[in-house]
Amino acid sequence: MIHITLGPMRYVNPEQDQLGRDHVGWDSNMDDAALFRANRGCWVLGERADREQYALLSAQGIVRQAIEIDGLASVAGGRRAIEGRYLEAGHPVYDAYVGKPQPVAAARNPVTYFDSPHAARTCGCGCGAPVTIGWFLTGHDQKALHDRVAKVGTVHQFIEWFDRTYVEGEGTMASRIVSIAPHANAKKACSAHGVGADCAALVADVVLRDAGSEHVEWAVCARWLKENADAEAWLRRHPVEAARLGAV
Incomplete structure (x- = not known):
C-alpha cells in the first residue's frame, strides 16, 4: 500500500502547478x-x-484519507498523479486506517510503501486466487485474454471489434468505467438501450470516461450490467460496490 505524508497546507500558483491547483497539503478545515x-x-x-x-494520506502522524487507485497519470518531471476516489466509512481500508496513527515510521521521503493485509488482490483473470506481485498468477493472463477473445468470437472478430472500439491516435479505449453505484440520478430511461427498449427498472448509475469527456453519466438496467463485459470485470475488481448493488 502507498503511504504519503502531507505537510501543512500552502498556496501554489495554479498557472504553474501541473494539476492547476492553488493549494496543496493538509488543513483541518478540508473536507474529503x-x-x-x-x-x-x-x-x-x-x-x-x-x-x-x-493509498493513504497522513498528516501530523494521523491517517487523514484512504484512496482507491484506478490508475496513475504521468505529469511533467517524471512525477505522477493518482486517479481514483477517496473511501468512506464502511470500507475495510478506511475503517482500518483513517483517523488512526500512520502505519509507517516518519521518513524523509514523503512517499513510502508498506505491506497491508487489506491490500491483498486476487488474480486478474477472475479465478479468485490471491496474488502478491503483479496482476496475474503465472499463465493466467493468457487465460484471461483468450476468455475475453472468445466472448467476442474468433481472433479475427476480436481484432475487428478492437479496431472499431479503439480511438485511433488517442491511445485510449472509446470509454472506460470510472464508477458504478446504485441508481440515484434523475435519468428515467436506460442510457444503454434507450427509451424504445422499455427496459425494466434502472438499477445502477455508471460514470464513464472517454476521449470526448472526463465525465459521462449513465443510468442502466440490470440486463446491461449482466451483458456488458467491462461492467462485469469492473464489479469483480470492486467487491464493495458490487455488494451495494446486490443489496438494492
Whole structure:
C-alpha cells in the first residue's frame, strides 16, 4: 500500500502547478473532496506503485484519507498523479486506517510503501486466487485474454471489434468505467438501450470516461450490467460496490 505524508497546507500558483491547483497539503478545515483534489499528485511514484490498489494520506502522524487507485497519470518531471476516489466509512481500508496513527515510521521521503493485509488482490483473470506481485498468477493472463477473445468470437472478430472500439491516435479505449453505484440520478430511461427498449427498472448509475469527456453519466438496467463485459470485470475488481448493488 502507498503511504504519503502531507505537510501543512500552502498556496501554489495554479498557472504553474501541473494539476492547476492553488493549494496543496493538509488543513483541518478540508473536507474529503478538497483533500483529494489538493493531494492526489504530483508524486514520485516508482514501479511498485503500479501494483498497489490503495493509498493513504497522513498528516501530523494521523491517517487523514484512504484512496482507491484506478490508475496513475504521468505529469511533467517524471512525477505522477493518482486517479481514483477517496473511501468512506464502511470500507475495510478506511475503517482500518483513517483517523488512526500512520502505519509507517516518519521518513524523509514523503512517499513510502508498506505491506497491508487489506491490500491483498486476487488474480486478474477472475479465478479468485490471491496474488502478491503483479496482476496475474503465472499463465493466467493468457487465460484471461483468450476468455475475453472468445466472448467476442474468433481472433479475427476480436481484432475487428478492437479496431472499431479503439480511438485511433488517442491511445485510449472509446470509454472506460470510472464508477458504478446504485441508481440515484434523475435519468428515467436506460442510457444503454434507450427509451424504445422499455427496459425494466434502472438499477445502477455508471460514470464513464472517454476521449470526448472526463465525465459521462449513465443510468442502466440490470440486463446491461449482466451483458456488458467491462461492467462485469469492473464489479469483480470492486467487491464493495458490487455488494451495494446486490443489496438494492
